[in-house]
Each structure stands twice: as structure tokens, then as C-alpha cells.
Amino acid sequence: MEKGILLIMDGLGDLPDRKGETPLSAAKTPNMDKMAKEGILGMLSPIGKGNVPGSDTSHLTLLGYPYWDFYCGRGPLEALGSGIKLKEGDIAFRANFATVKDGKIVDRRAGRIDTADAHKLAKLLKKVKIVGVEIIFVNTVEHRGVLILRGKELEAHVSGTDPHALERVPQSKALKKGSEKTARVLNEFTKKAMDILGKARENSKRELPANAVLCRGAGTYRKVEPFAKRFGITGACIAGGALYKGVAEYIGMDVLYVKEATGTKDTNLKAKAKHAVAALKNHDFVFVHVKAPDSCAHDKDFECKKKVIERVDKELIPALVKTGANIVITGDHSTPCSIGEHTGHEVPLLCWGEGFRVDFCKRFNEVACMYGGLGHVDGWDLFPILVNAMERGKKVGT
Amino acid sequence: MEKGILLIMDGLGDLPDRKGETPLSAAKTPNMDKMAKEGILGMLSPIGKGNVPGSDTSHLTLLGYPYWDFYCGRGPLEALGSGIKLKEGDIAFRANFATVKDGKIVDRRAGRIDTADAHKLAKLLKKVKIVGVEIIFVNTVEHRGVLILRGKELEAHVSGTDPHALERVPQSKALKKGSEKTARVLNEFTKKAMDILGKARENSKRELPANAVLCRGAGTYRKVEPFAKRFGITGACIAGGALYKGVAEYIGMDVLYVKEATGTKDTNLKAKAKHAVAALKNHDFVFVHVKAPDSCAHDKDFECKKKVIERVDKELIPALVKTGANIVITGDHSTPCSIGEHTGHEVPLLCWGEGFRVDFCKRFNEVACMYGGLGHVDGWDLFPILVNAMERGKKVGT
Numbered sequence: 001m002e003k004g005i006l007l008i009m010d011g012l013g014d015l016p017d018r019k020g021e022t023p024l025s026a027a028k029t030p031n032m033d034k035m036a037k038e039g040i041l042g043m044l045s046p047i048g049k050g051n052v053p054g055s056d057t058s059h060l061t062l063l064g065y066p067y068w069d070f071y072c073g074r075g076p077l078e079a080l081g082s083g084i085k086l087k088e089g090d091i092a093f094r095a096n097f098a099t100v101k102d103g104k105i106v107d108r109r110a111g112r113i114d115t116a117d118a119h120k121l122a123k124l125l126k127k128v129k130i131v132g133v134e135i136i137f138v139n140t141v142e143h144r145g146v147l148i149l150r151g152k153e154l155e156a157h158v159s160g161t162d163p164h165a166l167e168r169v170p171q172s173k174a175l176k177k178g179s180e181k182t183a184r185v186l187n188e189f190t191k192k193a194m195d196i197l198g199k200a201r202e203n204s205k206r207e208l209p210a211n212a213v214l215c216r217g218a219g220t221y222r223k224v225e226p227f228a229k230r231f232g233i234t235g236a237c238i239a240g241g242a243l244y245k246g247v248a249e250y251i252g253m254d255v256l257y258v259k260e261a262t263g264t265k266d267t268n269l270k271a272k273a274k275h276a277v278a279a280l281k282n283h284d285f286v287f288v289h290v291k292a293p294d295s296c297a298h299d300k301d302f303e304c305k306k307k308v309i310e311r312v313d314k315e316l317i318p319a320l321v322k323t324g325a326n327i328v329i330t331g332d333h334s335t336p337c338s339i340g341e342h343t344g345h346e347v348p349l350l351c352w353g354e355g356f357r358v359d360f361c362k363r364f365n366e367v368a369c370m371y372g373g374l375g376h377v378d379g380w381d382l383f384p385i386l387v388n389a390m391e392r393g394k395k396v397g398t
Numbered sequence: 399m400e401k402g403i404l405l406i407m408d409g410l411g412d413l414p415d416r417k418g419e420t421p422l423s424a425a426k427t428p429n430m431d432k433m434a435k436e437g438i439l440g441m442l443s444p445i446g447k448g449n450v451p452g453s454d455t456s457h458l459t460l461l462g463y464p465y466w467d468f469y470c471g472r473g474p475l476e477a478l479g480s481g482i483k484l485k486e487g488d489i490a491f492r493a494n495f496a497t498v499k500d501g502k503i504v505d506r507r508a509g510r511i512d513t514a515d516a517h518k519l520a521k522l523l524k525k526v527k528i529v530g531v532e533i534i535f536v537n538t539v540e541h542r543g544v545l546i547l548r549g550k551e552l553e554a555h556v557s558g559t560d561p562h563a564l565e566r567v568p569q570s571k572a573l574k575k576g577s578e579k580t581a582r583v584l585n586e587f588t589k590k591a592m593d594i595l596g597k598a599r600e601n602s603k604r605e606l607p608a609n610a611v612l613c614r615g616a617g618t619y620r621k622v623e624p625f626a627k628r629f630g631i632t633g634a635c636i637a638g639g640a641l642y643k644g645v646a647e648y649i650g651m652d653v654l655y656v657k658e659a660t661g662t663k664d665t666n667l668k669a670k671a672k673h674a675v676a677a678l679k680n681h682d683f684v685f686v687h688v689k690a691p692d693s694c695a696h697d698k699d700f701e702c703k704k705k706v707i708e709r710v711d712k713e714l715i716p717a718l719v720k721t722g723a724n725i726v727i728t729g730d731h732s733t734p735c736s737i738g739e740h741t742g743h744e745v746p747l748l749c750w751g752e753g754f755r756v757d758f759c760k761r762f763n764e765v766a767c768m769y770g771g772l773g774h775v776d777g778w779d780l781f782p783i784l785v786n787a788m789e790r791g792k793k794v795g796t
Binding site for chain 1: 615
């Protein structure tokens with residue numbers, strides 16, 4: 001039985017600088033170049049040509065759950081990735097502790113309050129009661145958290161209460177008929193939370209008190225066809241960030257707890273490699289996520305992105321290659337260092353292993369991938385291509 | 399008026415062996431290579447990238463009837479290809495004579511009973527009567543046959559009675575509401591057939607008596623828009639296997655009786671060529687099917703597949719080229735010799751004729767096709783591409 005690995009280097013794709021180089025083309029990547037020589041390249045449009053992918057819609061689609069059918073909003077995915085168990089119909093939001101003064105937001109992160117302090121404040125919010133709805137607030141890392149509304153007649157088409165700017169906390173509004181109750185409950189929660197947090201002893205010593213909770217990314221959780229049933233293969237996820245673990249949890253993959261996978265630039269890649277190799281022993285498929293290239297690109301730091309790609313090549317790739325699995329290496333979107341944001345440019349794609357053909361390409365970079373033997377691949381076609389390489393495709397017809 | 403030919407080499411696509419060769423790349427194919435030089439190549443995904451095609455879904459799609467709208471199950475296609483006339487609403491199954499002993503299947507093919515003996519037993523099955531349903535059983539070649547249920551309130555969502563293993567004959571079950579009657583009738587037929595066949599004099603001398611009928615591939619026949627109306631061109635089919643003739647019959651092409659087209663590895667390709675050339679005189683389009691490459695690949699026989707491709711190049715291609723028609727050569731799926739099963743890998747595609755452009759490619763093989771001027775083509779786009787080359791495309795809009 002053939003195995004498979006999908007390695008996502010977040011934000012991998014880039015645009016050429018003045019010398020015509022991208023972080024990937026400038027990086028020394030002898031291991032991935034060898035794979036390019038022995039494998040086949042292509043260009044990937046995660047959610048269709050020219051479309052700018054979010055990390056959530058892209059990962060869902062690349063893992064075989066096209067976003068137009070399966071995207072449920074960011075809130076539920078973050079909640080699931082933070083280890084929170086959701087029930088069918090729950091409305092989930094991403095939430096931030098923030099500092100409000102004279103009715104206006106002065107810091108969206110409440111001075112990046114530390115996790116332990118945030119946890120104490122989150123406990124106080126258990127006192128918020130609203131008739132007809134169960135309120136669940138959980139803090140995660142630093143100022144971040146998740147708000148869940150559980151009850152009847154709740155729909156998720158509401159505006160958030162985080163303006164992403166230093167202005168007044170806006171009222172949530174229903175964006176579609178049927179979501180009025182959700183907006184009303186969110187506004188009531190926001191008010192009651194401010195009342196409680198404003199009086200909290202824990203805030204009295206803080207220069208930037210965490211005296212408000214801002215919510216965004218509303219979504220309704222629903223169960224989807226589990227990964228193992230959909231594809232006939234078992235899958236495991238090794239990622240640092242909550243979102244990526246949340247996507248994997250949502251589609252029913254095994255989300256492995258890897259202490260060293262931090263989702264930061266100094267993430268321990270050797271540990272990730274070790275865990276991926278181990279996971280492949282009792283799973284058919286492993287999804288490995290490395291956030292750092294995207295983080296560097298958001299900081300517009302070409303050298304940083306180049307170096308982290310070199311580190312992946314040196315510290316992660318050799319162990320994956322040794323497993324003999326079919327390996328797909330790509331990104332969830334481009335984040336050009338010159339722009340510092342996600343863009344809809346195609347993402348370099350490398351496929352290697354016994355289930356793939358071999359083209360003429362010799363190096364792994366944006367230009368080589370334009371001439372790859374796989375051509376231009378849409379995101380929703382990638383997982384079927386990998387499953388086929390693993391000889392696990394289900395025949396359509398006879 | 400421009401003519402067109404679609405030559406399907408069944409299971410044509412392959413994966414490279416240790417030397418990097420496939421049967422197509424290793425084969426000496428001067429005639430197809432000349433066509434590649436004068437024509438344009440591409441890579442074909444018959445039912446979408448990575449998806450593993452059945453022969454039925456693929457042929458329908460490649461002939462301009464996308465499987466998601468037109469696939470009716472294998473049973474009706476096999477029945478039509480065996481010369482049986484179906485009526486709208488008929489439920490058809492593929493059937494096998496089998497040997498059952500002490501309630502268990504001991505040979506799924508009743509010792510490959512010969513056609514004449516099977517015919518005698520099939521006649522006995524005319525005695526099977528079930529209230530409210532007309533039962534039609536027809537034997538075709540050796541142990542094979544077709545069962546048709548004609549009547550009201552019949553739907554085809556039922557499990558078959560052929561376990562594809564040496565175990566008890568399973569009961570058919572309705573897989574959807576509305577198919578209960580079909581399952582019940584099939585179970586009653588199975589029982590009555592066993593009673594009659596068990597007592598048949600024809601079976602008394604057989605070491606492996608044909609004392610049971612196993613059914614699978616249930617489908618409902620319905621009329622579809624005829625080929626000539628859909629595309630404004632007339633079409634003829636030259637194939638050996640019942641399925642391919644059945645697909646052509648289903649979509650309203652003329653299915654020609656070619657004695658020499660056997661669907662076996664030693665099929666008479668020169669005879670096929672002669673008939674194809676003749677058919678092109680009074681048809682706009684001819685579909686020629688060669689089963690042998692797939693049969694060799696299912697046997698994991700690289701040399702056999704290579705040789706049959708060479709034989710196609712030598713014995714079939716020159717006559718087709720002489721007609722001056724626009725010619726498309728491809729496969730209905732890949733069957734890599736290393737795997738021996740259908741896979742979802744792309745299939746090499748060669749288009750030649752006055753209606754096609756010319757790219758830089760010089761040879762017809764998997765790697766050349768990766769770099770072909772047509773790029774990566776989905777199966778449902780192939781027939782419009784050919785019809786356009788024949789200058790018979792219908793303008794959409796004005």
C-alpha cells in the first residue's frame with residue numbers, strides 16, 4: 001500500500017525581485033532540486049486562477065474538500081484547532097481581548113496580554129448569561145480566544161465587532177434574514193463582557209486593561225463526511241497553528257500533538273520531520289504544515305523567507321524522502337515579499353514518488369514550475385492527483 | 399466537408415519503468431511519430447484530473463456525453479452492445495452463469511461454459527415467470543449474459559448478486575427507497591433460475607454445472623439525445639467488446655458488425671482499418687476501439703503492450719492517415735503495467751489533420767505529450783475539440 005505526504009510551505013509563491021529572483025529560486029535547495037529532477041512539477045491555483053486564497057479556504061480545498069461546498073467560516077475552524085469540541089449548529093467566532101478607553105479601542109490586543117492572565121479573565125466571563133443561549137468563551141494563546149453560541153434559531157450571517165482599527169466597537173448586525181438573534185446575542189455578550197471585565201481586579205494593574213472582547217469570523221459548525229470515508233485512507237496532521245489543525249480536525253483527520261510545532265519562524269523542523277515519519281507508520285497520509293515562509297513574507301523579509309526555505313530543504317525534506325512515500329510540496333497561496341499579503345498568483349508545485357511521472361525539470365522554483373509536466377493545476381484537483389498516485393483512487397464506473 | 403476519426407487505444411497511458419521508458423515510448427511508432435511532428439499533442443484526463451475512469455464513464459465522456467449526465471450503469475450498455483433492444487425504463491444487469499455447490503459459489507464462470515451450451519440453458523430460463531414483471535435473459539459469449547427486468551415501479555439502485563468471490567450468493571438489497579421491488583424480483587429470479595438450472599439435463603454431464611446466474615451492474619435504460627442531432631454529424635463505431643459497441647448504440651451511432659474485430663490481443667487490425675476507411679465514406683465520424691493495450695497492461699506485460707502499440711502503428715494508422723480525416727489518438731485511461739489496473743494518470747493525446755494546429759513535438763509518448771501544444775485537456779472537452787477541427791462546431795451566440 002502506497003503512502004502519501006502533503007507538505008504545505010505557507011505562502012510559498014513569490015514574485016521576482018529586481019534581479020529576477022524569488023526566495024525559492026535564490027534559496028539553496030539541493031534536496032528539493034533532486035526531487036524536481038526525479039519527479040514532476042506544475043503550477044497550482046489553490047482556489048482557481050487569479051483568486052486570492054485565504055488560508056482556510058485553501059487548505060480545505062487542497063485536502064480534498066472544495067471550499068465552495070465545505071467552508072464554514074473561520075470561527076469554527078479556529079475553535080476546533082484550539083481543542084474545543086463543537087456541536088452541530090454551534091456558532092463560533094474568533095475573539096480578541098482588547099483595550100477600550102472612552103468607548104474607543106486603543107489596543108486590539110490588550111497589550112498582548114499573556115496567556116495566564118487572559119485565562120483568569122476568561123473564567124470571569126462564565127458569569128455572562130443570556131436567556132435561550134449557551135455562551136462558551138475560551139481563551140487560547142495570549143489575547144486570542146473563541147466565542148461559541150449554542151442554541152436554537154442561531155445563524156451565522158452577522159457582522160463582527162472587531163473593526164480592525166482604533167475606533168468605536170461596532171454593533172453586530174444581521175447580514176441575512178434569520179441571523180437577527182445571533183447579532184442580538186453577540187451585542188448583549190459584548191456589553192456584559194465589558195461590564196464584567198471593566199470591574200475585574202486582574203485588570204486594575206494593567207496599563208492596557210483587557211476590558212473588552214472583539215469577535216469576528218462567524219461560522220456555523222456542521223459535521224462533514226469524514227476523511228477516511230471520503231477517500232478510503234487514514235490521515236494525520238502535523239501543524240503548529242490552530243487554523244491548520246482546525247481544518248484537519250473538521251475533516252476528520254487525526255491531529256497529532258507535536259510540542260515542538262509552534263507555527264513560528266524558529267519552529268523545530270527536525271522534530272516535525274520525526275513526527276511525520278512516525279505518523280506515516282500508522283497512517284496512509286500525513287499533512288505537514290510549515291507557517292514560517294508566510295510569516296517572513298508578511299514582514300516583507302526576502303532573506304528570512306529564503307532562509308526558512310533552505311532550512312526546510314535541509315532539516316525536513318531528507319527524512320520525508322527516506323520514507324519512500326509519494327510527496328507533494330507546495331503552498332496554500334503566494335505571499336510576495338514585495339507586497340506582504342496573500343495574492344492569487346500560482347504556487348510552485350512539486351510531486352515526487354513512484355506514483356508520479358517524470359518531466360524534464362531540474363530545479364524547484366517558480367519559473368521551472370511554469371514548464372512542469374503537470375501543467376496548471378487547480379487546487380481541487382490536487383488531492384485526487386495525490387490519492388491516485390497512492391493507488392487509492394476509486395474508479396468511477398466500471 | 400471534413401471528416402473525423404477517434405482511435406481509442408484502451409489503457410494506453412503508462413508509468414515509466416526503471417529505464418524511464420513506457421510501452422508507448424519504447425515502441426517503434428514511425429507513423430504516429432510522423433503524425434506528432436505534423437500535428438499537436440496534449441495530455442488527457444478523461445473524467446477529470448486524478449480521477450480513475452471506468453471504461454464506460456470514460457468512453458461516454460470522450461464521445462461527447464459527459465458521464466455525470468449520461469452514465470446509466472454498465473448493465474444497459476452491455477445489453478445494447480450485445481444486440482439487445484431495450485425499452486425506456488428497462489432495468490439491465492450483466493450476468494454470469496456460475497457453479498454453486500452446497501450454497502457456495504465454486505466457479506464464477508461455470509468452467510467457462512461454451513456459448514452453445516450456455517444458449518441451451520438460457521432457453522430454459524424462459525420458464526421463469528414473476529408476476530408483474532417481464533423477465534428477459536440472454537446469453538452472449540461463453541458464461542456471460544444479460545438480465546433485463548421490464549415493468550412498472552422498477553428502479554436500479556440495488557446491490558448485485560455476484561460477490562466476485564467464492565462465497566454464498568448474496569441477496570440483492572435496495573440501496574435507495576423505490577428500488578425494493580427490483581431487489582425482490584432479482585432475488586426471486588435468482589432462486590427460480592437455480593431451481594430450473596439445477597435440474598437441467600444439459601448440466602448433468604458438466605463437471606462444473608452452470609446451475610446459477612449471478613447479476614451485477616444494475617442500470618436503467620433511457621433514451622438520450624441522438625449523436626447525429628447533438629453534434630450534427632453522423633457516426634459509426636468499430637469495436638470488438640460489447641461495452642464499447644453498447645456505448646455507441648446508446649448514444650445513437652451506427653454500430654458496424656466487423657467479424658474480425660474480436661476485442662482480443664490478436665484482433666485483426668488490418669480488417670479494422672479497412673472497415674474504418676469504408677465507414678468514413680458514408681459517415682462524418684468513425685470511432686475505432688482497440689482493446690489489446692489494456693489487456694496486456696492488466697496482465698502486467700510491458701512487452702505485449704509495446705508490441706500491440708507497434709502493431710497499431712503499422713497495421714492500422716497508415717490506412718487512417720490516407721483518408722485525410724482529422725484524427726485523434728488517445729486512450730480511455732492509463733493502465734500502468736507496473737500496477738495492472740486503471741489509474742487516474744493522464745493519457746497521451748495526439749491530434750492530427752487540417753483542422754489542428756502544429757506544435758514543436760516530434761514523437762508520441764507520455765513525456766512529449768506533457769509539453770504538447772494542447773496542454774492538459776479534460777475528457778469532456780475532447781469531442782468539441784474534434785468537432786471543431788471538423789468544422790462542424792455550432793456557434794454559441796452570434
